[in-house]
Amino acid sequence: MNFRRLSTLALPLGVVGIILLLVVPLPSELLDFLIATNIVTGLLILLTAMYVKRPLDFSIFPSLLLVATLFRLGLNVASTRLILRDGEAGKVIHAFGDFVVGGSLVIGLVIFTILVVIQFLVITNGAGRVAEVGARFTLEAMPGKQMAIDADLNAGLIDEETARTRRAEVTAEADFYGAMDGGAKFVKGDAIAGIIIILINLIGGFIIGMVQKGLDPAEALHRYSLLTVGDGLVTQIPALLMSVATGLIVTRATSQGDMGTDAAAQLLRHRTALRITGGGAIVIALIPGLPKLPFLVLGAGLLLLAQRVPATETTDKVVDVDAGPVAPTPETPEQLMQQMRVDPLEIVLAPDLVDLVDAASGGDLLDRVRSLRRKIALELGIVLPPVRTRDSLDLPLSTYAVRISGVEVGTGLAPAGKVLALGDHLEGLPGTSTTEPVFGLAGKWVPAELRHQAEMTGATVVDRASVLVTHLAEIVRTNAARLLSREDVKSLTDSLKTTDAAVVDELVPSLLTLGEVQRVLQAMLEEGVPVRDLARIYEGLSLRAKVGTDQASLVEAARAALGPAVAAPHIRDGKLRVLTLDPLLEHQLVESLRVTEVGAQISMDPGRVEAVVEEAARKVRMAEDAGFTPVLVCAPALRAPLRRLVAMSAPAVSVLSYSEVSGPELVIETVGVVHGANAVAA
CATH class of the missing domain: 1.20.58 (Methane Monooxygenase Hydroxylase; Chain G, domain 1)
Known part of the structure; x- marks a missing residue:
C-alpha cells in the first residue's frame, strides 16, 4: 500500500x-x-x-x-x-x-x-x-x-x-x-x-x-x-x-513568509528601537535590589544586534522612467527630429508617482500596461502602439495624465501610500474624497495601512496602479480609431496575408488603398465594433468595392459581412433588447435621405428630428434604470445618418441595422417603439 x-x-x-x-x-x-x-x-x-x-x-x-x-x-x-x-x-x-x-x-x-x-x-x-x-x-x-x-x-x-x-x-x-x-x-x-x-x-x-x-x-x-x-x-x-x-x-x-521570518524581519529592522530598548534594559539593571546579570545580558545583546542591523534609508530613490541614458544636447537634424517625434500613446507621471514603474519598489505598472495591450488586441483586434511612460515636473503632485499624439485626453490622481476605497459607507475612514475617473463612482483615497479596515466596511479597495490602468483602458477603447495608424493597417494586412492571401490580393491594392481600408476600420472602431475578424471584413469590402468606393457604403458592407457578430456584444442573458422605429416614422426618415459629400443625411424638419433623438435617448435611459441597455435598430440605409444624429445627444446608444440583428440563433426582445410625435406636439 x-x-x-x-x-x-x-x-x-x-x-x-x-x-x-x-x-x-x-x-x-x-x-x-x-x-x-x-x-x-x-x-x-x-x-x-x-x-x-x-x-x-x-x-x-x-x-x-x-x-x-x-x-x-x-x-x-x-x-x-x-x-x-x-x-x-x-x-x-x-x-x-x-x-x-x-x-x-x-x-x-x-x-x-x-x-x-x-x-x-x-x-x-x-x-x-x-x-x-x-x-x-x-x-x-x-x-x-x-x-x-x-x-x-x-x-x-x-x-x-x-x-x-x-x-x-x-x-x-x-x-x-x-x-x-x-x-x-x-x-x-x-x-x-x-x-x-x-x-x-x-x-x-x-x-x-x-x-x-x-x-x-x-x-x-x-x-x-x-x-x-x-x-x-x-x-x-x-x-x-x-x-x-x-x-x-x-x-x-x-x-x-512564515510567522518566524516575518516576526524577525519586522521586530529587528529598526536600529533606533533596538538601541533604545537595549539602553533601557541596562538602566533597569542599575536599580538597587534588582538582579543585574539578566538585564545586562539582554541590554548588551540588543545593543550588539542593533549594530548589525543596516541603517534605514532616509532618502527616497528617484527613478528615471525614460529608458536609456540621458541624450546629449541635440546638434544634428536627426537628433532634433527624434526629439520632435510625437508618441502615439504616453503616460505622464508626477515625480512622486515614479514608484509605480520602479520594479525595485514593487511597481508593476509597465507589466500591467503590457497585459492591457494583449487584452485590447484580443478584444478589438488592433495592436496598441508602445506606451511611453515618463515623468514630468509640470504635473501637480499625485497626478498622472494620458496623452494621445501629444494631446492630453485624461488625467487622474494616484497619491502615494494610498488606496482607493469605493463604497457607500466611507464616512468613518480618514482620507480625501474623490470620484473614480471611469465609472464616476464616489470614493476616498485612504492610507494603504487601512486597506483591511476599508474592506471590512464593505468597500471595494483598488490600488493606485489598477486605477491608472483601468482609466487607460477606457481611454484606449474610446479613442481606438485615433490609435489605428496606417502602418498598423499594413501590419494587420500583412499578417492576414499569411493565412488568407486570396482575400488580401483581391482587395489591396487593386480595389482599395490602405488609406481607404484604414478609414473603414476607424469608422467601425468609433462605434465600438471589433475588427478581429479581418478576413470577413475584407471579403465584404471586396464585394462592395466593385460597385463603389464611397466610405459610408464600404462601412455598411463591412458591418453586414460581420453579421450577428456586431450585435453579439449587446446580448445579455441570451437576449438582444432593441428599440424600434415606428414604421411610418422610419419610412419618412428613409424618404428624407439625401446624398452629400460626407454620405447620406436626413433632410427633415429639425424639430421633428430632435424629437426623435430625444425620445430614443429617454427610452434608453428608462431601460438602463430597469437594468439593461437596449440598441436602436433601423433600416440599413438609415443606420449611418441616424447614428450620427443620435451620437450628438446620446453617444452611448448603439444603432444597428436589421441585417446586423438577424439570425436564427438570435433572440430579440422589443422593449419600446420610437414615434417622435409626442415631443413635437409638446
Missing part, C-alpha cells in the same frame, strides 16, 4: 478508532501511546500554523480541529474508565500527577486551573471573537472583492483563468472563516468539558475509593485526586496547543 493510499484511509480509520475509545476499554500501555500521540499531534498542528504564509494554506484546520477535539474527549473517557476501575491509568498520567506537579494535589489543581483559565478566558475567547468578526467581514467584503477581480479582468490585468482562480480563492476564504467561526466553538466546548470531567473524576474516584476499594478518605483522596489531576494536565496541554494554533490561524495576515 503506497503513501497516498495510506493517507486517504488514515483519517477515516482514525475517526472510527476514536468512536471505539468511547465504548471499548483500553490497556494502559495503549493509552500511554495514544496520549503521547495526542501531545505530539497538538505540537505539530501548532508549528504548522506558525509556518503557513496565509490561513488558506491550512484550509483543513477547522475539520482537523473537530477531529482533534473528539480525540481528546475520547482519551478523557478511556482514562476516566481506567482511573475509576483500576485506580491507575498508565505511566504518562501517573508521571504528570506525581513528577510534574511534585505529588501535591494542591499544586496540581492550581496548575490545572491556571491552564484552564489561560485557555478558556484568554486564548479561546479571543480566538472565537476574532473568528466571528473575521467571518462576518469576509462575507461582507466578498462582493467588493469579486468586483475588484472583474475590474482587473476588464482592464486586461489578468486573464480568465487567473480571474477564476481568484474568485475561487475569495469563495474559499469566506468558507474558511465561516468554518473557523464554528471551529472556535469546539475549542471553547472542549475547555468546558475538561473542567466537568475532572470534577466527575474527583468525586467519582473519592466515592469508589472509599466504598468499593475500602480505602480511608485521606488515601482515597490522595490516590484518585493525583490521577485525576494528571489526566487533566495530559489532556489540557494538547488542548492549549490547539487553542493557540486556532488563535494564530484566525489572526494570521497574508504575507510572503
